[in-house]
Amino acid sequence: MWSTGTATQQTSQTGRRTVADPFFAGLTRAAATVILLALAGVAAFLCSEAWPAVTAPSDRIAGGDGLVAYLWPLVFGTLLAAALALAISAPLAIGVALFISHFAPRRLALLISYVVDLLAAVPSVVYGLWGIFYLAPKLSHIYSWLADHVGWLPLFAGPASVTGRTILTAGVVLAVMTLPVISALSREVFLQTPRLQEEAALALGATRWEMIRMAVLPQGRSGVVSATMLGLGRALGETMAVALVLSASGLVTFNLISTDNPSTIAANIALQFPEATGIQVNTLVASGLALFVITFVVNFAARGLVARSSKSEGS
Amino acid sequence: MAKTIDVSDLDIYYGSFKAVEDVTLTMASRSVTALIGPSGCGKSSFLRSLNRMHEVIPGARVEGKVIMDGRGLYDVDVDPVLVRRDIGMVFQRPNPFPTMSIADNVLAGKRLNGKRMNRAEAAEIVERALVSANLWNEVKDRLRKPGASLSGGQQQRLCIARALAVEPQVLLMDEPCSALDPISTTAIEDLIHTLKERYTIVIVTHNMQQAARVSDTTAFFNLAGAGRPGHLIESGSTPKIFSTPDNPATEAYISGRFG
Amino acid sequence: MATQTEPPPATDVWPTASRGSSRVRHSHHAPTVILGASAVLAAGVLGLSGWVDPVGAVALGWLTFAILSTALTATLRGRRAAKNNVATILVTSAFALAILPLASLMWVVIEHGAPAFNAHFFTYSMRSVVGAGGGIYHAIIGTLYVTAAAAVISVPIGLLSAVYLVEYGRGPMAKALTFLVDVMTGIPSIVAGLFAYALFVLFWGEGTRSGIAGAVALSLLMIPIVVRASEEMLKLVPHELREGAYALGVRKWRTVVQVVLRTAAPGIITGIMLAVARVVGETAPLLVTAGYTDSTNSDIFSRQMMTLPVFAYQSFKSPGVPPEPGYERAWGTALVLLIIVMVLNLIARLCTYFFAPKPNR
Structure with missing residues (x-):
């Protein structure tokens, strides 16, 4: 019988089991609560550690001009490096994604997508080593050529860095790092194009490219935007690759190939933190908080964009 | 062993929406009761309320009485999980557990309820349930194969065996043949004939011939109108409902002029 | 990965006999022929200028191929086919350009890292x-x-x-x-x-x-x-x-x-x-x-x-x-x-x- 109150053959087991169900439900709820608390903790600890830097007199902050003056070049460098990275990687990544989803033969496509997934997981310190030992020297030749021939552009004003450890190199390394992330997600989106729509386009006599423009790209637009934003988030927060590659002097400049380069927030923390004490630590934590806010804004801008475009597609 | 179920004044709600209104029906032991009616008339909801399966859906609740063996299914101190061990259920689409072998599927009800068995006991339960479900001869040589390796009709009989292994009093069947081919359907119908010697069976079906073939009692459900709750229009012995129903709506539905 | 669909049997960049029958027909060996011609041309140009750089050679050859094949498609099969050809070449180039640094990364790490490997390490x-x-x-x-x-x-x-x-x-x-x-x-x-x-x-x-x-x-x-x-x-x-x-x-x-x-x-x-x-x-x-x-x-x-x-x-x-x-x-x-x-x-x-x-x- 099924009542919990009456004494039946199952009473002892029943009593134990009716406890087990709420217990398990409580366990999952507790895990969820831990996540909520952890995030509240992240916000609270960062703020409390950053606070002394905000209230400190400006001459005690490194540089001597206060927190804002300290943070501004770093924020600038972070945004510049990430923008360079995306300008390079986004078009290439979309090309790779299209190549895998609609151009390459099936077996090759499977192999390539496996390699791309793998590259998304390669540790950033490895990218950093590659960037400084291999890429920077190669690029320094190109930089000196650029400085000689298109030096009238402020971007390439020079004088070109001999080591090649410039913000542009950092941007290229970040581009290589974000490329697998963006292309992996875009590929998934392109592959989800309804087969019927593709065939409908082809049945109208469209060439492959016309079919892609008619069916695949409109369908995948919001997915590609969010993939790019995810790549942007990764580029903004990337630490070690930039810390290794960039030879920073903390200037605000659009000259991409000279020896004077802005640093990024994340790289600056990694470089300064191990030796930092007292108010320096608080300053670095404050910069970390600024980075957190930037990535947060980027992520939610992406979400908003995706939500809006999917809504407009629906109506 | 089989028990009679008495339902009186039953209303079923999903949130604030009333899906079924005011059903009073008796399902006799050792007989088959068929529930027929157009889609959305609440017969499946009614069936699921008989072993409190509808509570799996958030917001679902009932008002009224369901009595089996002198006790209310919805009494305050009743544990719905234990109700389901007494009143088994078979679904529209066969749903054997994909990670388990044929034998483990049959034993699932026992094992997942934490019962410890020795090898001999387990083997006996498996054989008994599979024999009862007319499946033993087809699978006795491959009990260790995955349940999903069987054909659709065999999978459905495996699900019946799985339900029988828990030793229920009542078996509820929610359109058990609608996903099956005619040959498998015949096998299940034959099985229902055998099973009613020992169990109370309630079956929901869209197939009028099937209701006529397998059931002793038929209950016809209908909607009072779009967006209105479903009602029990009439019930009675199957020959009577199919030859001389009292309600013109029943006759219209059975003769295919409706629904 | 499991959802990988077969690339649709798209209209090919290259005309086959069954399509555009009113236009000049040519075989699907055309891309290979043009590729070969481009390679020879690029090699010739480089040989004459005395500039020896494998990367440059490949890039120049590919560029020649892109221009030649597009021009040929445009004259033989019209603007739409030429556009399709350009898109195909762009996508393939993007892929090649993207794979290059990734392949070099793998290679450099293995080349420099392998010598360090021994039991002591x-x-x-x-x-x-x-x-x-x-x-x-x-x-x-x-x-x-x-x-x-x-x-x-x-x-x-x-x-x-x-x-x-x-x-x-x-x-x-x-x-x-x-x-x-x-x-x-x-x-x-x-x-x-x-x-x-x-x-x-x-x-x-x-x-x-x-x-x-x-x-x-x-x-x-x-x-x-x-x-x-x-x-x-x-x-x-x-x-x-x-x-x-x-x-x-x-x-x-x-x-x-x-x-x-x-x-x-x-x-x-x-x-x-x-x-x-x-x-x-x-x-x-x-x-x-x-x-x-x-x-x-x-x-x-x-x-x-x-x-x-x-x-x-x-x-x-x-x-x-x-x-x-x-x-x-x-x-x-x-x-x-x-x-x-x-x-x-x-x-x-x-x-x-x-x-x-x-x-x-």
């Missing part, structure tokens, strides 16, 4: 080592402990939270959790490191470094990945299986553990493997939390602990005098990390392949 720490010699034993131990501790923290929390979201969660709590897991996915790794640092400073005072602080930092990065992956997999478990279990009178928690989780297990394990692969190479959070040391430390609750990524970074930053042995160790460690990540990815894929429930018959 894997079995000795850097304690009292100046110049050549020494190894990464202490970093291997550190990475093993810190990553294992991170997994021990994040797998139960992540998995149970996913169960909560899929099986129990309704209302504001579930909404808040979904939102915050999204926020967590975007936390920069260095910020996670700062958080763990700040947290442990509270308990153990200024300047504290320990393996467990590193593990907490990594957990913060790992939990959202585990939650997302598990959530996806749990949602894939058909609702009918849950109903099947409930109808047998099985308790909800047993249904969740023994039917739902069991069915989703291969996918969940894959997700966890990928999450581990993701955090095993994290450098920045460990640099600020676990610190670095030359000796083997197997107590994650006290003192600094070296890990592989931090070791690679440190070996480069302060290679010692002369720098070559330090650089070699850095490359060797990079290769070790690369191999670990590859193996974890491979295991994850094999898990999906072997343990996924087989489809019907």
Whole structure:
């Protein structure tokens, strides 16, 4: 019988089991609560550690001009490096994604997508080593050529860095790092194009490219935007690759190939933190908080964009 | 062993929406009761309320009485999980557990309820349930194969065996043949004939011939109108409902002029 | 990956006899012919100018090919086909351009890293080592402990939270959790490191470094990945299986553990493997939390602990005098990390392949 109150053959087991169900439900709820608390903790600890830097007199902050003056070049460098990275990687990544989803033969496509997934997981310190030992020297030749021939552009004003450890190199390394992330997600989106729509386009006599423009790209637009934003988030927060590659002097400049380069927030923390004490630590934590806010804004801008475009597609 | 179920004044709600209104029906032991009616008339909801399966859906609740063996299914101190061990259920689409072998599927009800068995006991339960479900001869040589390796009709009989292994009093069947081919359907119908010697069976079906073939009692459900709750229009012995129903709506539905 | 569709039998860039029959026909060897011609042309130009550079040669040849083939398509088959040709060449070029640095990365790491590999490298720490010699034993131990501790923290929390979201969660709590897991996915790794640092400073005072602080930092990065992956997999478990279990009178928690989780297990394990692969190479959070040391430390609750990524970074930053042995160790460690990540990815894929429930018959 099924009542919990009456004494039946199952009473002892029943009593134990009716406890087990709420217990398990409580366990999952507790895990969820831990996540909520952890995030509240992240916000609270960062703020409390950053606070002394905000209230400190400006001459005690490194540089001597206060927190804002300290943070501004770093924020600038972070945004510049990430923008360079995306300008390079986004078009290439979309090309790779299209190549895998609609151009390459099936077996090759499977192999390539496996390699791309793998590259998304390669540790950033490895990218950093590659960037400084291999890429920077190669690029320094190109930089000196650029400085000689298109030096009238402020971007390439020079004088070109001999080591090649410039913000542009950092941007290229970040581009290589974000490329697998963006292309992996875009590929998934392109592959989800309804087969019927593709065939409908082809049945109208469209060439492959016309079919892609008619069916695949409109369908995948919001997915590609969010993939790019995810790549942007990764580029903004990337630490070690930039810390290794960039030879920073903390200037605000659009000259991409000279020896004077802005640093990024994340790289600056990694470089300064191990030796930092007292108010320096608080300053670095404050910069970390600024980075957190930037990535947060980027992520939610992406979400908003995706939500809006999917809504407009629906109506 | 089989028990009679008495339902009186039953209303079923999903949130604030009333899906079924005011059903009073008796399902006799050792007989088959068929529930027929157009889609959305609440017969499946009614069936699921008989072993409190509808509570799996958030917001679902009932008002009224369901009595089996002198006790209310919805009494305050009743544990719905234990109700389901007494009143088994078979679904529209066969749903054997994909990670388990044929034998483990049959034993699932026992094992997942934490019962410890020795090898001999387990083997006996498996054989008994599979024999009862007319499946033993087809699978006795491959009990260790995955349940999903069987054909659709065999999978459905495996699900019946799985339900029988828990030793229920009542078996509820929610359109058990609608996903099956005619040959498998015949096998299940034959099985229902055998099973009613020992169990109370309630079956929901869209197939009028099937209701006529397998059931002793038929209950016809209908909607009072779009967006209105479903009602029990009439019930009675199957020959009577199919030859001389009292309600013109029943006759219209059975003769295919409706629904 | 399983959803990989066959590329549609698209109208080819290259005309075949069946299409455009009113126009001039030519065979589908055309691209090969043009490619050959372009190669010869490029080689000729380079030979004449005396500029010998393989990269330049390939680039020039490809460019010639692009222009020639597009011009030919345009004259033979019209503007639309030419556009299609341009798009094909652009996409293929993007792919080639993207694969180039990635291939070079692999090659450079293997080329520089392989010479460092020997038994000594894997079995000795850097304690009292100046110049050549020494190894990464202490970093291997550190990475093993810190990553294992991170997994021990994040797998139960992540998995149970996913169960909560899929099986129990309704209302504001579930909404808040979904939102915050999204926020967590975007936390920069260095910020996670700062958080763990700040947290442990509270308990153990200024300047504290320990393996467990590193593990907490990594957990913060790992939990959202585990939650997302598990959530996806749990949602894939058909609702009918849950109903099947409930109808047998099985308790909800047993249904969740023994039917739902069991069915989703291969996918969940894959997700966890990928999450581990993701955090095993994290450098920045460990640099600020676990610190670095030359000796083997197997107590994650006290003192600094070296890990592989931090070791690679440190070996480069302060290679010692002369720098070559330090650089070699850095490359060797990079290769070790690369191999670990590859193996974890491979295991994850094999898990999906072997343990996924087989489809019907």
